[in-house]
Amino acid sequence: MPEGHSVHRIARQFDHNFVGKTVRASSPQGRFAEGAAVLDGREVVSVKAVGKQMFLEADGDVWLRVHLGLYGAWDFAGEILLDPTIASANGRMGQTNQRGTDPDAAIFDDAGENSLASIGAPRRARVHVRMSEQTKGLEDDGSEWPPPVVGQVRLRLMTDVTAADLRGPTACVLQTPDEMLATVAKLGPDPLVGDPAENEERFVSAVRRKGTSIALLLMDQSVVAGIGNVYRAEMLYRARLNPHTPGKAVPEEVVRELWRDWARLLPIGVETGQMMTMDGLSPDAHRAAMASRDDRHWVYHRAGLPCRVCGTQIVLEEVGARNLYWCPKCQA
CATH class of the missing domain: 1.10.8.50 (Helicase, Ruva Protein; domain 3)
Known part of the structure; x- marks a missing residue:
């Protein structure tokens, strides 16, 4: 299960690539079709992580709560503005798979985990990124746009240049502001x-x-x-x-x-x-x-x-x- 550092890293990438932008939302798997329909066409206002949970705010007082659990993953593809406050990686980003950025700067580990690389100014790169504790089963090289749907994708969020696919989460629900605050209040x-x-x-x-x-x-x-x-x-x-x-x-x-x-x-x-x-x-x-x-x-x-x-x-x-x-x- 991703620990707190992983979820904060994911939230920061959402902040850099989705906040302030209108998203297209869909549920290729079909299990979150109603929620995706609510999110579709809305602007992402903010995103935050608290412990192992991420909360994404869309305009109209709509909050998306995601808990990855043991098997959940966010897969990012397209043009990604990397967060300058965290290391770019080839391997796993807490643990995240990121191909196509600074391969010579990375330090790979024998378990495929994320490596420490240079931390600099934000930069754009055409990449495919997995953000979870699992990296297996993702073969697309990130060159096709929109990226093909791979596996059971609960929710896909897309801007004009960036896509984020959520698969296998323990929780993926929409909340009102009061419900979001109540969830956070229960967390340490x-x-x-x-x-x-x-x-x-x-x-x-x-x-x-x-x-x-x-x-x-x-x-x-x-x-x-x-x-x-x-x-x-x-x-x-x-x-x-x-x-x-x-x-x-x-x-x-x-x-x-x-x-x-x-x-x-x-x-x-x-x-x-x-x-x-x-x-x-x-x-x-x-x-x-x-x-x-x-x-x-x-x-x-x-x-x-x-x-x-x-x-x-x-x-x-x-x-x-x-x-x-x-x-x-x-x-x-």
Whole structure:
């Protein structure tokens, strides 16, 4: 499932390519035909991400809410104005597939994930981009316009030069402004949305009053928005915190540091498309980490391997129906 950095990257590309423009909307799959008919011919007013959900505003007080879930993806094609605040990529953009831009500048990794490349002024490129955690099954080279419909496309949004196809989302619904605000109100704080001090206090208060394990609380989107399996494991290790500790038993200063760590890591993920969680790397080690997930994380996906600090075997267990990786010595 895309974590928070992915959705913020997607929202920023929508902001650069769709906001202020009239869109044609359709549902090639047919499952969102009525909603597409409402969006068709409207101007996109704004777009924002909160945690793992994106909200696109169209004129006439219409909001499109999209939650990609485990299998959802946005596929972009055509003339795309790249966001200067995030790295362009060949591979995955959080995780996103982008072909045709600066191939020599990219650092490819062995899992096909997005690579860190030069960040400069906005530029236009004829590309085909996938924005999700999945890249398989997309073969079009982006040269045909309008692009052919590939697979089960729930919603297609098009300007004169750019197309965005949504496939496989958990949620794709239209909302009124009040419904949108009610949805956002149910989400926990996002470091990139709202007042930083208020966000920290909301997080601390939510964690400190619950007896639920901190491992479950970090994945609870009503407690904190945007954290998924990778960031959860890495943040708990970075805090040297036992994942089974009840929230109310975690010292307040540790809870605050967890929040501040999330506020540090999320912008890095948005900028690079990588869930980079290791600090203090040499230039060579950093490049290796950007090229390989195996060199990028402290514990995630390292079950049975020695802890990078103490040498103890990393444990894998299921918590909340998701895999959790942790070091039983460093996080005792």
